[in-house]
Amino acid sequence: MPIVFIPAQLKSLTGGVSQVEMEVDNVGQVIEQLEAQFPGIRDRLCDGDQLAPTLQVSVDSSMGTRGLRTRVAEAQEVHFLPVIGGG
């Protein structure tokens, strides 16, 4: 049952709520549940039916490699972060 952290920039949509605990299997379901609770948030996190290409998901100390299908059921924390490129 991970705690999903709402990006600080989206707190205007959540009335200031910054974390939500939820029972979900993957990132796609996380976003669905967030959308149900805070309408409009899905469009900020997704591009069509994919995770927005400028975002990546951190699941505990891992970075999700499967976009919306990234598994989170056993995780403790989920964060939405900017994509990082290295050099």
Place this chain on the structure above:
Amino acid sequence: MAKTVLVTTTINGESTEFLCKPRESLLEILRNKLGMTGSKEGCNNGNCGACTVLIDGLPVDSCLVLGVEVEGVEITTIEGIADIGQLDPVQDCFLEGAALQCGICTPGFIVAARALLDKKPDADEQTIRFDLSGNLCRCTGYDKIVRAIQAVQESN
């Protein structure tokens, strides 16, 4: 149209002839006409040393030398620093000391270092650094290059 010139010179101990236009640099001729691509083009205006060759034992940036200027001289390039299948002690110490990362500056450094050690075998660290300051390296921070050159000195 500029006249094509016939140049006769010696490269790595072998008498060599080539045709060139006056505007062609020695670096271009080595690389494009003679198939000797060991000397590298980094800046083409004499600021990085990747194209270093020896002319009569003196290190020069071959991008600043015109083909027509090398009539009758003795040129040494990286290809001629050691006999085929052999390594000069400078090359050997570079390998042993991991004194290269991407390797693009390495031929220029080896030629320049060979000339330095031939002329000043007991050069101290400051002299090594001063005399080779015309060769740029962006990968190594120079530490292991200096140490490799010192290792050649120690092995003598």
Place this chain on the structure above:
Amino acid sequence: MSSGNGSYRVIGTRPRRHDGAEKVTGSAIYGNDVQLPGLLSGFILRSPHAHARITSIDTSEAEAMEGVFAVISGKDFPEVADKIADLGEGAVNLSYLSDNVMAKTKVLYKGHAVAAVAAANVHIAEEAAAKIKVEYEVLPSVTWVMDAMQDDAPLLHENLCTDHMGEKDEKPSNTAVHMHFEKGNVEEGFAAADVIVEREFKTATVHQGYIEPHVSVADWTTSGRLKIWTATQGAFTARQQTAEVLQIPISKVVVTPCEIGGGFGGKIAVYVEPVVALLSKKCGRPVKITMTRADVFEGSGPTPGSFMRVKVGATSDGKLVAGEAWLAYDAGAYPGGMIGPGCMCVFSCYDIEHALVDGYDVCLNKPHTSAYRAPGATQVAFAMEQVLDEIAEQLGICKLEIRQFNAAKEGVRRVDGPVYPRIGLVECLDAVAQSDHWNSPLEGENRGRGIGVGFWFGCGLKSSVNASVNHDGTVNLTEGSPDIGGTRTSIAMQLAEVLGIDTFDVIPQVVDTDSVGYTDVTGGSRVTFATGLAAYEAGLDLQKQMVIRAADLWECPVDEITVEEGEFKGAGNSASFKELAQQLFKDGEPLVARASVAPDCATNGFAVHIVDLEVDPETGKVTILRYTAVQDAGKAIHPSYVEGQMQGGAVQGIGWALNEEYYFNDDDTMDNASFLDYRMPTMLDVPMIDTIIVEAANPDHPYGVRGVGEPPIIPPPAAIANVMSEAISKRFYDLPMSPPKVWKALSETS
């Protein structure tokens, strides 16, 4: 996966690199060394203006010149949808990429490519390019990030509106992105602080300075496949980008990564590949283009200049309680700069309970930015490390101790949210405390000692390898990670270790995109970690196959076969890897193994640098007296190449700190586009760079490897700036701290 703690046969040794003999004799083939029958040379015509509309291009005179085989311009490129692709290392907008490769309607920086020529030699190509008539309508331009953010700034993209995480402003702007991060409550934090320091910082544009210019060769096969040889940090991303820009299937493109003369992040985006491809298509001959050095400065991807405001509060015991940062970074001509990691890194080295970060990605009339080692981190470290030093000064606390007190460790949360797993910053700071350098006396006027800390994520991403056994018992290892710093050997060593064989019984090759599975770039400090992991897993696969075959050979159950240090034993038989390989070759399937990995973790690299320097008050010149780079490598597979990364990054950072910058004229064109005036460190400018490798094993790698390539560039400007205040009691908040600026500051204070 546990990280080995015991002693290793191969790991930690310093064998000569497999490609070493070629590189010291000049016989290694770099992009510019590629020779093909009928090869033509190309030249790119570039905009002389920082910002202009292209009103017409007339290539007819150039095309008619003798010795010219093809001329192209923006109109020869297919239209590319305004879509964002994940190229494995950040997201890229493909229509911006195409426009950057060659301008279509507007030029956005001096040096922006507008046309190209293929000719019998580069001189004819250059002369022909000069005959291309381009008419421009010059527009006002802007090259300082704060000016570019103003409402009345010249607009680069008429349809670009600031994106606030998916919500766009109505009004067009040069500010492409606004990011915002929060942790805790900064108002509360600052209210509790006994000392608060707030400073503003500026950094200039700098270039990665790789000695090899960009170079690509293109040739089309009779069956319509495009072959590219190029200097690239990633053959697969070069393939994808080229295919997208040309709008052809990636299966039609094969990219051979040549030996590469440095990259540091600047050879990930494509510049030349699509250009040579189109020229070659037009004339039916192979074409090569090497960028001139001026073109490299003006037409590739330098790293962001910036404006930063950083405010930090601490209680009187030195505990950091609040941090606030406002960061504006150059994106260059197109959106997609490094503001994200800048925001995430500004406070990443410390445990700060309350933090707030705002970051802006700003378009302006400079080349589109690229990563320079740890992109965006060096700038913020320059800011944060100085603010921290000033807090330590005000509280009378030792600058090392304040860092030890506040150091990020396992369990600390970053401002962007994630919690750190096991990391090695504390160990690095302890190593500094115990180092000879830190404990040696330093005397003399105008001298001082300082430290700086840096963090970089280090990614995993995707790597594939194949390993096949030769019948003499050696192993061919094919991998797709261009070798910029000795990695083919570090990867071979990991395979050798797991198989129990000698490093030189592994023959590593970096191959083209047809010959190995998908592999992400050589960058992001990932190769020794991820491609090494793939080699390790391929080794396990190979070993498993050989166990099964040994059982068959020796006619015993599989579970009776043991492998120890490369020796196979079972049913009274024993054979070394080589012996068994030779026996197995005779009948049965060839021994071929593969592995592909996509490790999903960061390797979290920390670096701390110590610098002693002296300032000459008469000239403002800074001499580095002594330098020590400390870094957590997790496990140093080949210590010489780990040291090499630390030393190379340190010296790049020294150049960034003391001299390197793009000077812009009043017309926003670069004034110093050559190695003469873009002054990078020479051998004479630096001393030996001592290194201390800390090994706080990474739990996510079998040998404990952490990425090391990027962190070393982060601390130097910070450490040097911190020393200036010691040496001459003057702080510099602008990079570079070049002699004219230092001299001026000194003469003002004296």
